[in-house]
Amino acid sequence: MYQRRSPPGFGKPSASDSSVRKPRGKPAGKAVNKPLKRPAQARAKFTVQAIYDAFVRIWRDRGWAGVTTRAIALETGISVGTLYDYFPNKHALLSGYVRHTMDVLLEAIEQQVIQATGLTWRERVHRLVRLTCGIDVAELAYFDADMLALETQIAEPKHHRRVYEEMSAKWLSAFDACTDLPYRPEPDTVRALYLSIWGARRYYWLLVDPPDISAGKWAAEMEKLCCAVLEKK
Structure with a gap:
C-alpha cells in the first residue's frame, strides 16, 4: 500500500499555487496511486490524521472534484510541500484514507x-x-x-x-x-x-x-x- 516513488499530480492547483514544491525523487512518470510513506512518529501521525480529516470535510462538502492541493492546504494549515511528502496525488490520498x-x-x-x-x-x-x-x-x-x-x-x-x-x-x-x-x-x-x-x-x-x-x-x-x-x- 505504501511505496516510495514520486509522480506528480495532486488535484488541480490554482494559479496561486505556482510555488508548490513538487514531490522529490525520480522524474515524472506513471502516477502511483499509493501514499509515499506511512507516518511513524507521533507528529507525523498527527499531520496525516489532520490531512485525512480535512479530506473528509472537503469530500462531503465539494465531492471528489473539490479535493485539490490548495483546498487541503487551506483546510489544514499544512504546507503543500508536506502534503506532497506523503501523497503524490489525490488518488494516493484516497488510497491512504x-x-x-x-x-x-x-x-x-x-x-x-x-x-x-x-x-x-x-x-x-x-x-x-x-x-x-x-x-x-x-x-x-x-x-x-x-x-x-x-x-x-x-x-x-x-x-x-x-x-x-x-x-x-x-x-x-x-x-x-x-x-x-x-x-x-x-x-x-x-x-x-x-x-x-x-x-x-x-x-x-x-x-x-x-x-x-x-x-x-x-x-x-x-x-x-x-x-x-x-x-x-
Whole structure:
C-alpha cells in the first residue's frame, strides 16, 4: 500500500499555487496511486490524521472534484510541500484514507469485541456484526458509496487479499473469545460468515439507501444469520 516513488499530480492547483514544491525523487512518470510513506512518529501521525480529516470535510462538502492541493492546504494549515511528502496525488490520498478506514475498523474489533470482557457470545457477535456492517457506526471512519465507486482506480488484487486476511483473522479471534458458544464453529464457517457480511456490505453501499430495507434492518438480519448458524449443530 505504501511505496516510495514520486509522480506528480495532486488535484488541480490554482494559479496561486505556482510555488508548490513538487514531490522529490525520480522524474515524472506513471502516477502511483499509493501514499509515499506511512507516518511513524507521533507528529507525523498527527499531520496525516489532520490531512485525512480535512479530506473528509472537503469530500462531503465539494465531492471528489473539490479535493485539490490548495483546498487541503487551506483546510489544514499544512504546507503543500508536506502534503506532497506523503501523497503524490489525490488518488494516493484516497488510497491512504481507505487504508486508514480499515485500520480503524480492525482496531475497533480488537478493542470492542476481542479484548472486551464480561460479554456473552451473543453480545460479542452483535458488536462484531455491527462493526463489520459499518452502517451508522459513529466510531468508525467516514466512508460512502462514492468512495467505493473509485475503488478500481486505487485498489489492486493484493489489497483485497490483504483486507480479507486481516478481517478473517479478526473474526476468528473474535470467535475464539466467545468461550460460552454452544459449540466451536469450524474456521471455514467463520470465514464464510465474514465474507457473506462483507460482500453484502459492499453491495449495500452500491445500492445507496435502498427503499425496501433500512441499514439497521439489514444489519439486524445479518446478526440473525450468524446466530442461527452458531446455534445449529
